[in-house]
Amino acid sequence: MNIFLQLVANGLMLGGLFAIISIGLTLIFGIVKVVNFAHGEFLMAGMYLTWIITVGLGLHPYVTVLAVAPFLFVLGAMTQRFLIQPLLLARDDHVQIFATVGLSTALINLALLIFGADIANTPASGLRAPVQIGPVRILEGQVYIFIAAVLLVIGLQLFLSRTQTGRAIRAVAQNRAAAQLMGINVDRIYVLSFGIGAACVGLAASLVAPLYPVSSTIGTYFVLTAFVVVVLGGLGSIVGAFVGAMIIGLIDSMAGFYIGSDLREAVVFGVFLVILILKPSGLFGTRVSLSHIS
Amino acid sequence: MKLAGLMTTSALALTMMTPQAFAEVTFGALFPFSGQLALLGEESARGLEIAVDEMNAAGGVQGEQIVLERGDAVDNNQAIGEARRLISLSGVKAIFGSYSSARSIAASQVAELAGIPFFELGAVADEVTSRDFKYLFRTNPTADHMGKLIVEMIVEKVAPGLGKAPGDLKIGIIHEDSSYGTSVAGHQERYGKEAGLNIVTTMPYPAATVDMSSMVLDLQSRGVDVVLQTSYQNDSVLFLQQASEAGYKPSAIIGGGGGYSMLPTAEAVGNDVIEGVLDADFTQYAVNTDFTPGLESFVETYRTKYGMEPRSGHSLNNYVGALAILKAIDAAEGLKPDQIVAAVSAIDIPQGQTAAGYGVQFGEGNQNQRASMMGMQWQDGTLVTVYPPEAAAAEMRFAQ
Numbered sequence: 001m002n003i004f005l006q007l008v009a010n011g012l013m014l015g016g017l018f019a020i021i022s023i024g025l026t027l028i029f030g031i032v033k034v035v036n037f038a039h040g041e042f043l044m045a046g047m048y049l050t051w052i053i054t055v056g057l058g059l060h061p062y063v064t065v066l067a068v069a070p071f072l073f074v075l076g077a078m079t080q081r082f083l084i085q086p087l088l089l090a091r092d093d094h095v096q097i098f099a100t101v102g103l104s105t106a107l108i109n110l111a112l113l114i115f116g117a118d119i120a121n122t123p124a125s126g127l128r129a130p131v132q133i134g135p136v137r138i139l140e141g142q143v144y145i146f147i148a149a150v151l152l153v154i155g156l157q158l159f160l161s162r163t164q165t166g167r168a169i170r171a172v173a174q175n176r177a178a179a180q181l182m183g184i185n186v187d188r189i190y191v192l193s194f195g196i197g198a199a200c201v202g203l204a205a206s207l208v209a210p211l212y213p214v215s216s217t218i219g220t221y222f223v224l225t226a227f228v229v230v231v232l233g234g235l236g237s238i239v240g241a242f243v244g245a246m247i248i249g250l251i252d253s254m255a256g257f258y259i260g261s262d263l264r265e266a267v268v269f270g271v272f273l274v275i276l277i278l279k280p281s282g283l284f285g286t287r288v289s290l291s292h293i294s
Numbered sequence: 295m296k297l298a299g300l301m302t303t304s305a306l307a308l309t310m311m312t313p314q315a316f317a318e319v320t321f322g323a324l325f326p327f328s329g330q331l332a333l334l335g336e337e338s339a340r341g342l343e344i345a346v347d348e349m350n351a352a353g354g355v356q357g358e359q360i361v362l363e364r365g366d367a368v369d370n371n372q373a374i375g376e377a378r379r380l381i382s383l384s385g386v387k388a389i390f391g392s393y394s395s396a397r398s399i400a401a402s403q404v405a406e407l408a409g410i411p412f413f414e415l416g417a418v419a420d421e422v423t424s425r426d427f428k429y430l431f432r433t434n435p436t437a438d439h440m441g442k443l444i445v446e447m448i449v450e451k452v453a454p455g456l457g458k459a460p461g462d463l464k465i466g467i468i469h470e471d472s473s474y475g476t477s478v479a480g481h482q483e484r485y486g487k488e489a490g491l492n493i494v495t496t497m498p499y500p501a502a503t504v505d506m507s508s509m510v511l512d513l514q515s516r517g518v519d520v521v522l523q524t525s526y527q528n529d530s531v532l533f534l535q536q537a538s539e540a541g542y543k544p545s546a547i548i549g550g551g552g553g554y555s556m557l558p559t560a561e562a563v564g565n566d567v568i569e570g571v572l573d574a575d576f577t578q579y580a581v582n583t584d585f586t587p588g589l590e591s592f593v594e595t596y597r598t599k600y601g602m603e604p605r606s607g608h609s610l611n612n613y614v615g616a617l618a619i620l621k622a623i624d625a626a627e628g629l630k631p632d633q634i635v636a637a638v639s640a641i642d643i644p645q646g647q648t649a650a651g652y653g654v655q656f657g658e659g660n661q662n663q664r665a666s667m668m669g670m671q672w673q674d675g676t677l678v679t680v681y682p683p684e685a686a687a688a689e690m691r692f693a694q
Contacts, residue, residue, distance in 0.1 A: 212532075
């Protein structure tokens with residue numbers, strides 16, 4: 001029984017980790033309708049920045065979010081403005097996808113050039129300390145990630161439903177042309193949304209860095225799962241990403257123990273496929289039009 | 295006519311540009327000098343360079359000074375392209391390489407077809423020497439040696455140190471699931487079975503994993519005493535951290551090369567976590583130098599030439615292999631491929647007479663059958679050699 005509870009706890013913590021990384025991805029996808037393959041590399045950039053500030057200035061890793069999130073916001077906004085936006089006019093939407101693939105490879109190699117192939121370690125600042133809750137043991141840092149993911153979901157929902165800008169963002173997401181006719185500056189909303197999505201990754205980076213050493217390829221470790229989570233939850237659905245992350249985390253943890261470490265990915269992706277077959281738009285998804293013309 | 299004239303002129307120009315054999319012989323140095331593997335590729339090449347310097351200072355090979363022509367094996371395709379260039383354009387008499395198994399397997403095919411000797415000094419995959427090539431020789435220890443050494447170490451040192459019979463220890467093997475981890479784990483199982491070890495589980499996992507907590511729980515619930523992990527850096531760090539955080543303390547953890555030998559790994563997990571962890575790898579520097587004659591002068595030459603400490607054991611092992619080969623070529627009857635092959639096949643250096651400790655004699659598949667790895671342990675923040683006893687710089691420690 002204790003092992004089962006520990007597996008559930010591990011699964012939820014893993015889910016929190018996947019959730020915090022996936023939320024920005026689903027946000028960008030839902031609004032800008034661009035599948036951002038450089039998402040993992042945004043995370044990597046944020047983690048390196050966290051590492052630099054933490055080691056250089058001796059600050060607590062969580063404090064660095066004040067610099068990392070704005071930095072990622074700018075990086076995201078610039079990606080939209082200077083890379084995606086010129087390509088929005090391309091006849092084929094796939095052009096943007098390959099642009100982000102290119103950006104991903106460029107960022108990995110840039111990091112390799114600057115930081116080398118070795119891992120860089122953000123000081124854990126006590127966040128790796130295990131906490132005993134009843135029969136289960138989890139890490140302090142994992143708990144904070146989980147809480148942050150919940151707060152981020154609530155915060156973004158409030159922002160999108162209660163503020164003028166949020167409503168404008170949703171309007172653009174629903175129908176770009178109609179939103180433009182209503183006087184919304186669509187290009188600006190796209191830049192803003194991409195920036196916000198990237199800033200969410202910045203938050204994730206500062207929280208994840210003390211638990212995982214960063215290397216140039218760290219993004220690739222997370223990004224495939226992030227895509228699975230986002231598709232499972234329903235493209236563009238923030239709550240869906242959270243629930244999807246929890247499901248994937250729990251399956252991963254259970255399958256790793258009861259079925260075997262070599263088969264756990266087979267189980268995760270098997271369940272993923274079954275859910276998609278039963279509910280093609282994902283758990284919380286509505287049919288979205290991928291076209292920018294809409 | 296014009297074209298023919300042009301070709302004749304260029305051919306003439308090429309002939310004039312080709313360095314005449316004015317007491318100079320060119321060998322290829324094929325390593326990944328750029329890209330992801332550049333750091334250790336460069337480190338490996340330095341060993342070769344030091345061996346060449348040493349030979350040149352003593353008069354070169356067969357009275358000719360050695361010139362190294364670099365080829366950058368940044369990926370498998372380029373390894374092939376560079377091998378072709380070295381052979382057909384630079385006219386090298388032999389190629390030395392290559393640190394990476396994949397590059398080695400690709401490039402050595404080119405050399406084999408061209409009939410040019412290819413000397414592998416650092417790649418570990420079994421496949422390199424399992425192809426029965428005539429012109430390929432490998433001096434360094436392999437995945438097989440790693441599995442063998444780990445099992446020997448458990449039987450001869452770890453089990454007695456823990457006060458148990460080897461067969462009473464519960465052994466758990468975990469490994470990343472690419473060809474590297476899978477082949478080492480396969481050898482561990484094979485040698486383990488022969489030695490009567492009780493291997494209770496073998497768990498492969500993808501190297502790009504971000505969570506090993508369920509694997510740790512599995513090992514813990516099976517009561518595994520000795521964990522063998524073959525891994526890269528990220529997964530080494532992840533396992534050590536998650537095991538320690540879950541409160542799982544096996545009697546011994548034995549890593550295989552890669553992440554376990556590197557200082558950043560120790561820094562990542564912290565000295566208290568890595569203390570006592572064992573590791574099988576190429577010969578490193580904290581070793582009993584009676585068993586590795588020439589190691590100190592190698593380190594000294596390295597410092598003078600590159601202005602820093604050796605960054606890993608790769609340079610040392612490449613140096614040892616290259617020196618043995620070059621000395622044999624020096625004693626050969628000429629520089630024709632078959633003369634080189636004959637001379638190299640006759641090498642017979644016993645254990646304990648090279649700077650890496652292992653001897654050199656080529657056996658099946660032209661693999662150095664005297665090559666061996668060493669067992670290391672993290673003690674007080676440094677990696678020291680603890681096995682075999684004749685090479686040990688310190689006693690193996692056990693947590694009580």
